[in-house]
Amino acid sequence: MPMIRVEMFPGRTVEQKRALAKALTEAFVTHGKTTPEAVSIIFVDVAKEDWATAGVLASDKQ
Template sequence: MPTIQVQMFEGRTPEQKRAFVKALTEATCQTLGAAPESVSIILQDISRDNWATGGVLWSEKTKG
């Protein structure tokens, strides 16, 4: 039973998440030979205040 955890910035719509988990499930089934009902996906929405890269919070990075 594959369990996939995905951490991403918050702000995706339910429609985007629905399409994402469908595509991820299909790719997992095709690649690993798993049945769709055995694939679990856990989505974790993370605010930009709680994610940093290179010592800088994403909430503090300039948008360009």
């Protein structure tokens, strides 16, 4: 059972997450050779102060 975990900053709407879930599932079915029912997706909203790149918090970037 494929599990896709998507971590991103908060702010996406339910409609955006719905569209992402559909697109990710379709891509995995096509390229991962599985069924839609086997694909699970978890969306995790991560606050900018909890995400750093190159040693800099996203909340500190312009």
